[in-house]
Amino acid sequence: MDEFLCVVSAPFKQHATDRISIRDFEFALSFGLKWMSPENASKVRDTALALRLLEADENKLVPTFDIGKVEIPRGFRPSEKIFHERPLIEQIMAMIAACSGMDNRNVAALISRKQETLGDMVDIEIAALVVAREIGCDISRIYPKVLADMFPNME
Incomplete structure (x- = not known):
């Protein structure tokens, strides 16, 4: 599975929801999972919105894909490459x-x-x-x- 999809899915899976506030999304990535800084969590959010993997609905983020199909491997930790512009x-x-x-x-x-x-x-x-x-x-x-x-x- 695509590493970026795993990262985007993780906050939803952690909270067992299909809608999450922007604050909770970024908080889960940076403090809950301890995967990245708050600044990088914001970059992930912005990239996911730009790629239409997420949509903003009022003050909530909603995935445009079935997060149930994304399996996050045990011990998964994103690499630094997800913060760079992808081809x-x-x-x-x-x-x-x-x-x-x-x-x-x-x-x-x-x-x-x-x-x-x-x-x-x-x-x-x-x-x-x-x-x-x-x-x-x-x-x-x-x-x-x-x-x-x-x-x-x-x-």
């Missing part, structure tokens, strides 16, 4: 995994097959967007990032 393809894959409940390996296989079907004429990120669209994932928030990545000199 675009990893961001898209995380969104597809969250939407579909598939693991990253299956998502990668789907994307690879789609790219082959398209005759390897499109970048892997575009093939991933097609896969996401075909399985019904709303990933519209990432379109501007993909466009900026594909055409960096466009304004």
Whole structure:
């Protein structure tokens, strides 16, 4: 399972709820689980919202994926890499995994097959967007990032 999904799921699992306040989400990551600083917990929240893994509803955070499908391994502790900007393809894959409940390996296989079907004429990120669209994932928030990545000199 995607490491970032484990981190985002943990506060909900810890509180046994499907809605949690922003404060409690960040508190669980930083003080409850002792995984990160409060600043990094805020970064996780912001990234999860940007990737549409979480939605803000009033003052509560709500996962857009089934947290019951996320298994957090015993003794799990996130690595430092979750605080760095992830490559675009990893961001898209995380969104597809969250939407579909598939693991990253299956998502990668789907994307690879789609790219082959398209005759390897499109970048892997575009093939991933097609896969996401075909399985019904709303990933519209990432379109501007993909466009900026594909055409960096466009304004």
